[in-house]
Amino acid sequence: MIKRHVYRCERCRLSTPPLPLHRVHAERQRHRDEFHGGLVPDGETITTGGRSERTSTERWVVALVLTALLISILARLIG
Numbered sequence: 001m002i003k004r005h006v007y008r009c010e011r012c013r014l015s016t017p018p019l020p021l022h023r024v025h026a027e028r029q030r031h032r033d034e035f036h037g038g039l040v041p042d043g044e045t046i047t048t049g050g051r052s053e054r055t056s057t058e059r060w061v062v063a064l065v066l067t068a069l070l071i072s073i074l075a076r077l078i079g
């Protein structure tokens with residue numbers, strides 16, 4: 001699962017949408033440069049936030065496990 005993070009600048013009362021950590025770091029730098037002259041504003045935070053989204057591989061594994069479970073349940077009912 002890819003963890004999502006949110007950058008928040010308390011001074012500007014702005015938050016990014018939930019993003020991967022490397023993108024949050026890039027957004028933080030961009031925000032500092034654009035709004036604070038490259039300085040670090042008070043009260044900025046990076047938190048884990050938002051819904052984590054499953055990768056397509058994880059979805060595939062979950063689907064396989066569920067299918068295997070269903071087949072074993074059906075096999076017991078029939079056999």
Ligand SMILES: [Zn+2]
Nearest residue numbers: 009012035041
């Ligand atoms: Zn700011």
